[in-house]
Amino acid sequence: MNVSLKWLSDHVDFSSYSMEELDDLLTFAGIEVEGIQRLPDNLVVAEVLSSEKHPDADKLSVCQVDDGSGTPRQIVCGAKNYKVGDKVPLALPGCVLDAGDGKTFEIKEGKLRGVKSLGMMCAAQEIGLTDDAEGLMILSSDLKPGTPMSEVYPAVFELEITPNRPDCLSHLGVARELAALAEKPLQGVTHYCDSKTKTRKAKGSEIKISSESCPYYTARIVRGVEVKDSPDWLKEKLESVGLRPINNIVDITNFVLMEMGQPLHAFDLSLLKGGIHVRQAEEGEKFLALDGEEYELTAEDMVIADSKKAVAIGGVMGGEDSGVTEKTTDILLESAYFDGPAIRRTGRRLGLHSDSSYRFERGVDAYQVNGASDLAIKLILDLAGGKAEKEIVVCGSLPSAPEAVKLDDDYCRSVIGAEISDEEIDSILSSLGLEKGREGWDIPTYRLDLERPIDLVEEVARVYGLDKVPSSQSAWFSPASKADEAYDFASGIQTKLSSLGFYETRNLKLISEAQLSDNVATNHRKMSPVQLKNPLNDEQDYLRPGLVPGLLATAERNKRFGNADLRLFEMGRVFTATPKGDEIEHEHFALLMTGARVQRGWTDGKPSAMDIHDLRAVLEQICPAGLTLVPVDDDRMLCACSIEIGTGKKSTKLGLAGILSPARARELSLEAPVMVAEINLKKLAAAFSADLKYEELPKFPGSSRDIAMLVSSDLPAGKVDSFFASYQEPLLVSYELFDVFQDPSGEKLPAEKKSLAYSVSYRSDDRTLEGPEVEAAHAKLLDSLRSKLNVEFR
Amino acid sequence: MLAELDTIQSDALAAISSVQDEAALEEARVGFLGKKGRLSVAGAGMRDVPKEEKKEVGQKLNEVRTAITTALEEKSAELIAARDAAAFASIDPTLPSRPLPAGGLHPLTYVLGEAVKVLRRMGFALAEGPEIETEWHCFDALNTPEDHPARNESDTFYFENGKLLRTHTSSVQIRTMEKVVPPVRIIAPGSAFRRDEIDATHLSAFHQLEGLYVDKGVTLADLKGTLEFFFREIFGSKTEVRFRPHFFPFTEPSFEVDLKLQATGKADKWIEIAGCGMVDPNVFLSVNDARGDAAYSPDEVTGFAFGMGLDRLAMIMYGIPDLRLLIENDVRFLQQFR
Incomplete structure (x- = not known):
């Protein structure tokens, strides 16, 4: 998730922190910093002073721009979406931009069709802000030419939020976590759970829920809004985290999503027929989503429908033909609590993932549904005008609040293995928003991960820091497995x-x-x-x-x-x-x-x-x-x-x-x-034998004889080996093949024969053998060879 | 007679001293001392020597024999020394060596060997388990939610019968605890599989080293001490180790371990090297269910577990830039680690 430092600063003052310190703070909160995006140097705000047609190219214009230096700078540009007086990002010579695929390119002075161009005016996509590649990025008109773009869009952290901490999938969530760890106060709106707006149970067909995947659904209607571009502050905020501004209503829902992690959806009321029905899709039901793709749904998918057809895949994506457009005047704002696993299954099967489904899958705080609606309505009224209905219409019920968790401080110390005082444990848990109550620690509704004593031990260990835990060494006698x-x-x-x-x-x-x-x-x-x-x-x-x-x-x-x-x-x-x-x-x-x-x-x-x-x-x-x-x-x-x-x-x-x-x-x-x-x-x-035993070395000399035998050329040597191996003669101790000879030409040996030469050794363990003894044994061996293997001797 | 002996001696000494090789020396020996040699023939003349001269002539005969023998021995030693010297002179020790087939182990085997060596000194015994695993051993027993993305068919290899290729060696924790009552102190090196396309940093099959220690009173401090000791034994006693809070379903609290290491020519950098944590009580409860007893009661025992990628360890230890080199088995690569 992208988190903008500037946005984070709405809630916590990090002005005394260096980037490295912030990186550390996040890292030791258990939030991995996968990258820090910073806009490049030599990228500044410029004002377009004039724009004329390129003499030799129909599609290019030659602009004079104010880069804050006092001298106009000439830039040749292909875009059409700007007008004189607009502020745009300008890459000066020397500016290094990302060219994708890990490559970069450096802006240089040059000529385009013979006309000098001293830099490049950029689209949002070209400077890596959003995916908007169409035309130049038009900046807030309040910006002073020459201002470095990195001041307008300060650093953005790319964070990896572990699946147990969906509460950190928003700027407020990350701010809340960092404020606790840095022992700093949380500023601005710090809590959206206690909505003061009146609620009213949905009547008749106003809202109907027949899907188990939606425990709680709310809607609020605003009439007479003016759909237009968002003000610069809102555009900048969204752009800074990589979202492309669309219009004020859509931008507001995205803002609330990024601010507090609650997905919202705004429908054009005039395009809804009848009330809202949250139901399972019909098998094979077709749905044209906002991304322009048509999806085929199954009975496992939940849809938001009007009386005629589905208008959104619940918690995943709205429909192409019920969304807010420039013509919209009346809107219905949905703020709901959907079941994570159901949304995950749908998203996975359709291969369709959105910022909304990402958060629902992991779990959102059900208790902020009304508060999120409030925040969005307040912004809509501010930025788009109109009149909101007095009440939030609600259907279904909120899941029960998390139960209190008892923590035995001794247990906590025994798992961590460090002498952390009771006071320290209390102070750590309190800083994270937990409250010591009668039943144990009361858990904030956004901390879906705190259910057992060990979960609280984890919080204590994490905040206390493993660097303060002693390193103990324990060894062990291990028998071989x-x-x-x-x-x-x-x-x-x-x-x-x-x-x-x-x-x-x-x-x-x-x-x-x-x-x-x-x-x-x-x-x-x-x-x-x-x-x-x-x-x-x-x-x-x-x-x-x-x-x-x-x-x-x-x-x-x-x-x-x-x-x-x-x-x-x-x-x-x-x-x-x-x-x-x-x-x-x-x-x-x-x-x-x-x-x-x-x-x-x-x-x-x-x-x-x-x-x-x-x-x-x-x-x-x-x-x-x-x-x-x-x-x-x-x-x-x-x-x-x-x-x-x-x-x-x-x-x-x-x-x-x-x-x-x-x-x-x-x-x-x-x-x-x-x-x-x-x-x-x-x-x-x-x-391999387990018990190897020493064998006495021979005390008496042995005597060896060579045998050269002629055998059939297709007799395998193994046959002769087997003969020796099974030959019964106590004096014979070893035999070795020392020569093999064949002569296919038949000159030296018959071609169908081969000669095998063995050396055999005779020895006795209790005496030196006499010549005749050896001769007798050897003669017996030769006889046996002749009769058993039909060999001739050479 | 005496004069004749003198002549024989001087002839012999002259002949011996002029000899150039061992064959000529032997010829000279035979010529003077052999059965028909001049001295032997002269010796036979003792019969005719008058009795009173016999003693003197006999003495002379012995003197001459000794002189010739000594000269022969000296000459022989001289010739052998010359032959040895000549033999050495012809040796050119700067020639390339006679080739012997050279072999070596795969770098992963060396890395594993180092790790096992250290961990065994620390009292860990080895353990193993099947690579074709049940979903229960690989996920359920390890407290992994039913809808966890790791269980997706897009991420994990399955078989028609519902079994899978284990995605981590952590399943060996379960396999071991099913069989053995605490205390348990094991390491389990082995393969793990993920359905990743192979590229420079991903392999569909890779190697992990798992560790588990369960006993009464095992603490996070023990885990920290164990891994610090291990990594300092491997990477040097001054290696900085840090523990970052993280999340794994089967440990709570969980940490990732970073080492501050220097890649050649670059500044020190924190490099992620292992995951670890205290065994989640739910894991013990699953094991108890499977065992049908309460040997691993979370009220009685605690434990720590850790796991690290051996391929990654090899990359870091040897500066290998691309994991594919580890499965390509190019002999020119393998011979660098002998």
Whole structure:
């Protein structure tokens, strides 16, 4: 909300405050200052002395203006709405104006169609006051040429009022709050609740309420008004807070809105047929609003109607054809109390928001409805003349006044944790307009937020200020939670992976439907991805069921940025739903490797590309000992070659790894093989043995033998590994593949064969092995290999 | 014989001293001390030496052997030293290093790690909750009015079954209190989601760190002391911290926390960094309803809660100007935080 310092000064004298001090005062009242608008320097009031047609341009005029310097200044101008003698804003050379979109432009001396122009006369929109861009802004004729515009329109605060404080959505409301905090008296009219005007219950069809969204409605008729421009003081006030003056009647309702936060509406009485009926709209009822748009209403919307049709959407906006115009002579002024939630629903559904609906939504003080009507009527009579009916016609009843709240001062101190005396507490609450009564603290009708003792504690804490509250420190012994254990385990993996040369990525958890096919996570076939009901766009309409889709997108993006050699990982939550529709969340981590194994350098000018064996090596580094990798054939997998990651004797499935299919890699413009793996973090953590125990180191030397065997070229090395793993020979302690050789040309080896060379070690824990013992064991092993795997030895 | 030994010694010493490399030295060793070497051959002549000269010749033989051996050892040491020196001379330590794959963590992980480190020293344990939440845990239980704008479909992601993506980690407060009786002292880092178009200052998914402390006699003074300590540990002991009154549905009183920080090349400025407050009694009442007991009776316990945006913290700590950098994962960006 825009609050003008000048307007605020009607109620509180802030002349001794600097802008910074005022900023602080507002800030510590809990009112955030989002910005301070000040008109630029070198923007002054100027009087148009003469205006002649531009010799070479029909649409331009050449004016001489008085800028207060004593010498007339020549300005070329395109506007038509002014006359000689008008006062207008003049931007002098050097004046910097806002050009929108965060840009500015500086006024310079120049020539327009060959005629010198030494500045620019401005529209209200051009100097950022209101949205009125049509023609020059015509200023009050009382202003002296040369007066800086920043004196005419002093600073305006853009304030963010929190939703619990609708009472601050007006100048009086903000003034009331600041006066309390600054311990200054509130001046001018400080209270609009005690209207002295007589009221009369509506009779017959005069006013009828059949909507629950309107507890209280009032109307007062003024006849014989003259609708015209508002006087300068009123225009300036409205302009200063960004409102465009319309005519005196409309301006007055806007003034009351900004002054005291009560929305009003003035109807042209002659355009109303019969009495006022506050009712729910009919389903599909059409309504042409003041903004020129037609809205289709539903039975949930409340309208103000005459006997024929709706003339306003209650509390939101008046109608196009019942408003006050220059022809209007008799008016009906509405001042009412509407239900906030109902107005919010209507505004939200129609996408229609106004200064009025903004205030009703948040809650207005029902007890000022009559007072607001009084203030407006008084101004109407002053500025537009006419004769008002003696009584305010009312319908419905006011909601009950806020109940008194009891506050135990000890409770207050115990929540705040500061020694605030009873007197201080009393003085703070009194300054805010609360009164100590028999039942506790009586709450002003505008403080809709004060209902419970804690609400009063908040007031005390806020005004007392947290800077005066001591800072206490309390510590605690916390046993590790499950979340702590998970965090520490994940951190360990993160650290390991970053040491292995991986960069951690964090991708958005929302992915597109197309990306779902990149998923390789080990979710059960029956699990389905989780779809949003209201995605922002179709790039983000599913929650990721796995991490690989994000990693692939990242790899593609990095390739575009010129980073082709990648080791990436991501850790985080993935989402799936059971056939019953229950969402399941898991923590996963995933790896992606592609490109050169090492950076090209003087030590290796042609580094080779990473392959599946690099991925295996990494998996072995981060998984517990006993990792098993089993090739799988799975039609869901996008991988050309997939392996299942398992561990332990029973081989718990931890995840999947593999090579991205070359076709998909090409689609992503990734050339080299792309390896991916995705692992369930919780399962991985469980696979690590909790009790690690020392194992005695070997005391006796071992003896090793090499075996070079010729096998069928399609025999996976894993088969030989499995043979060794299950081979029963107490002396055999380890085996290692140290060479693989194939010769497709068939010269050195038959083309359908390959050579695998293993080194096997024999050792005993209780003695040094004798040669013959080793030979015997080795011969047995070779026999077994020959019979089980059909190998030949080279 | 003695003369011959003298000759062998002088020949040997001359040969050894003229040797240029280790192979030649070995050749010289074999030539003099090897089985068929000159000294060995001469030694075999001891048989023919008259008895009375044997002692003298034997002594001489030993002297010569020692002299040659010593010369060989000295020469060998000299040659090895020369070889070492030559090897070192060929090293150019100014060449660029042999490349090793370098990795690192995402800046958010570093920021979270720092925060968790400090808060754990302060006695907080970690907690977590689901990101797909019920409206009750995300809004109702947190005292959010039924018609609060945050519940709008325009602001919050929903699922067909009525659940939603949590809009803040504050739902973990409820999840934790449902399970654990007071005292409770937890922090909950995690993702939160808002239906915002992504731009330099908005992400549809972002990261928050939530804190909650509930016990008998927890005060606003405890909250102030806790957050002041935390932010000074992170940003330095002299960091100015201020608490501005604010409004959140689930705390009362509520504050926003500003730090006076210096952006590079600019004057110190108050920067909003966290929201906090005393847990609203209505939140405790909701928790009691869900638990079916009075473990969190507002007459018995009080508590404070705080929450901060980790993405924002990262932006401030590292001077990152655009949030999108955090989700783009450009390796050239990631490698700046190793």
